[in-house]
Amino acid sequence: MDQNRVYFFDTTLRDGEQTPGVALRTPEKIEIAKGLVRLGIDVIEAGFPAASPGDFEAVQTIAREVKGTTICALARCNEKDVIKAIDALKDAERSRLHVFIAISEIHMQYKLKMTREQVLDKVKAILELAKGKVDEIEFSGEDASRADLDFACQVYGTAIAGGATIINVPDTVGYMMPQEFASKIRYIKEHTPGVEKVIISVHCHDDLGLANANSLAAIEAGARQVECTINGLGERAGNVGIEEVVMSLKTRHDYFHDLQVNIDTKQFTKLSKLVSRLTGVAVPPNKAIVGSNAFAHESGIHQHGMLSNPETYEIMTPESVGAEKTNIVLGKHSGRHAFEDHLKNLGFHQTFTEEKINDLFAKFKDLADKKKQVYDDDIIALVVEHMDHKKAFELVSQHYQLGEKGYAYADVRLNTPDGERADAAVGDGPVDASLKAVERVVGMPISLKDYQIRAITAGKDALGEATLKVEYNGRIFHGRGISTDIVKSSVNAYINAVNSIFLAMELEQQEEE
Numbered sequence: 001m002d003q004n005r006v007y008f009f010d011t012t013l014r015d016g017e018q019t020p021g022v023a024l025r026t027p028e029k030i031e032i033a034k035g036l037v038r039l040g041i042d043v044i045e046a047g048f049p050a051a052s053p054g055d056f057e058a059v060q061t062i063a064r065e066v067k068g069t070t071i072c073a074l075a076r077c078n079e080k081d082v083i084k085a086i087d088a089l090k091d092a093e094r095s096r097l098h099v100f101i102a103i104s105e106i107h108m109q110y111k112l113k114m115t116r117e118q119v120l121d122k123v124k125a126i127l128e129l130a131k132g133k134v135d136e137i138e139f140s141g142e143d144a145s146r147a148d149l150d151f152a153c154q155v156y157g158t159a160i161a162g163g164a165t166i167i168n169v170p171d172t173v174g175y176m177m178p179q180e181f182a183s184k185i186r187y188i189k190e191h192t193p194g195v196e197k198v199i200i201s202v203h204c205h206d207d208l209g210l211a212n213a214n215s216l217a218a219i220e221a222g223a224r225q226v227e228c229t230i231n232g233l234g235e236r237a238g239n240v241g242i243e244e245v246v247m248s249l250k251t252r253h254d255y256f257h258d259l260q261v262n263i264d265t266k267q268f269t270k271l272s273k274l275v276s277r278l279t280g281v282a283v284p285p286n287k288a289i290v291g292s293n294a295f296a297h298e299s300g301i302h303q304h305g306m307l308s309n310p311e312t313y314e315i316m317t318p319e320s321v322g323a324e325k326t327n328i329v330l331g332k333h334s335g336r337h338a339f340e341d342h343l344k345n346l347g348f349h350q351t352f353t354e355e356k357i358n359d360l361f362a363k364f365k366d367l368a369d370k371k372k373q374v375y376d377d378d379i380i381a382l383v384v385e386h387m388d389h390k391k392a393f394e395l396v397s398q399h400y401q402l403g404e405k406g407y408a409y410a411d412v413r414l415n416t417p418d419g420e421r422a423d424a425a426v427g428d429g430p431v432d433a434s435l436k437a438v439e440r441v442v443g444m445p446i447s448l449k450d451y452q453i454r455a456i457t458a459g460k461d462a463l464g465e466a467t468l469k470v471e472y473n474g475r476i477f478h479g480r481g482i483s484t485d486i487v488k489s490s491v492n493a494y495i496n497a498v499n500s501i502f503l504a505m506e507l508e509q510q511e512e513e
């Protein structure tokens with residue numbers, strides 16, 4: 001371990017996927033994972049294999065297909081979880097098992113219903129089971145920031161004795177103040193047996209908006225791994241955004257004694273856009289580093305200063321995070337090669353087949369015919385919409401007609417697992433009528449729980465994106481669709497949600513066999 005280097009562990013695909021309303025499919029996770037490799041990430045937490053068959057499959061596929069970094073899987077401190085995680089990781093170039101158990105009194109008493117001794121025994125037993133079966137083991141004491149510090153040191157010491165080489169100190173509920181957290185890290189560094197041989201990691205949630213401050217304070221106190229996500233996604237208020245920690249260390253290298261960071265910061269903007277599009281979670285315009293206003297100077301005084309010398313108001317350049325203006329990039333006269341090249345510039349690293357590129361290019365031409373100006377965000381949306389994954393249902397055609405008093409009539413034709421099927425329905429407006437028609441074709445009791453529509457770029461001819469949530473058998477599924485016609489976006493979003501239900505059912509069936 002290099003003490004002058006800070007290692008970055010990305011958990012966008014695990015804690016980030018716990019963001020309310022986020023559900024990623026395996027091809028989308030692979031795209032993000034490949035983007036993270038381009039960023040130079042040290043470790044990718046690919047998922048929690050015991051959580052569902054879909055999670056297992058995603059971690060296994062990432063372990064097989066994503067090379068050039070360490071792939072990590074999360075497991076609770078029990079045999080079943082650990083065996084599943086080790087199994088999912090077996091094809092990784094370098095594998096890391098991440099085991100966790102709660103160590104604060106409140107969690108042990110009310111959640112685990114376990115005593116301190118039982119927790120210590122569990123850690124010992126689980127490490128014995130896992131040792132030697134993966135390249136490295138990370139141990140996390142969940143809610144460590146609220147745990148008794150001497151007990152925390154005892155648990156971490158037990159984990160180190162059992163073979164863990166990374167000990168993670170999560171501020172699970174985002175409760176810490178920076179100096180308080182730093183002093184806890186120092187205490188752990190001074191009082192944990194064997195700590196000199198391992199990396200201390202931190203995992204800060206942002207419930208009080210202090211995740212970056214707490215991560216940086218922990219680094220000052222000796223932590224050398226930071227767990228983070230792209231755009232600060234994560235459970236509740238999220239985890240710390242990698243872009244914030246890295247740019248703080250780089251911009252203030254004078255303050256942080258030139259600590260080394262192996263991250264290609266020029267990748268931040270495109271990766272942020274890709275993750276935002278794939279997860280459906282918009283980046284606030286005023287978000288540090290990757291928000292659309294992060295480098296915009298509005299007031300006259302600022303603009304004047306910027307013209308005389310950019311350093312008057314700019315502590316880092318837009319170029320350093322890949323945020324230089326690209327504006328309109330391609331139009332209807334652009335060729336197929338320019339289009340293919342541009343996909344790479346936008347951060348898509350899947351190896352698209354000839355056929356897929358041709359198909360995407362045809363769709364791009366179609367869009368360029370409908371829209372005067374095609375922006376990067378339009379192209380990202382288009383590719384994401386047509387990313388390869390198994391689709392049980394696909395829209396063939398849809399029509400609607402407006403009637404009196406806001407009523408509408410709609411018909412749809414879909415490709416289904418039983419061949420082409422069509423049906424029609426009447427509803428309150430064209431979206432309602434079209435979704436009802438889809439429901440009739442699908443023939444499953446699905447209820448719509450949330451529905452939103454927004455423009456992806458500016459202008460009257462902008463692509464409209466529909467995102468929705470549906471409930472089936474007590475579970476929530478997500479769907480997203482885009483088109484210049486918002487009724488079609490809505491129908492596609494609904495069909496995508498139905499496809500997610502089918503995928504989940506299929507994976508569960510495979511699990512049972």
Ligand code: KIV
Nearest residue numbers: 100140142143170172
């Ligand atoms: O927030 C948390 O404590 C976690 C652990 C699993 C590390 O996500």
Ligand code: ZN
Nearest residue numbers: 015172203235
């Ligand atoms: Zn967390």
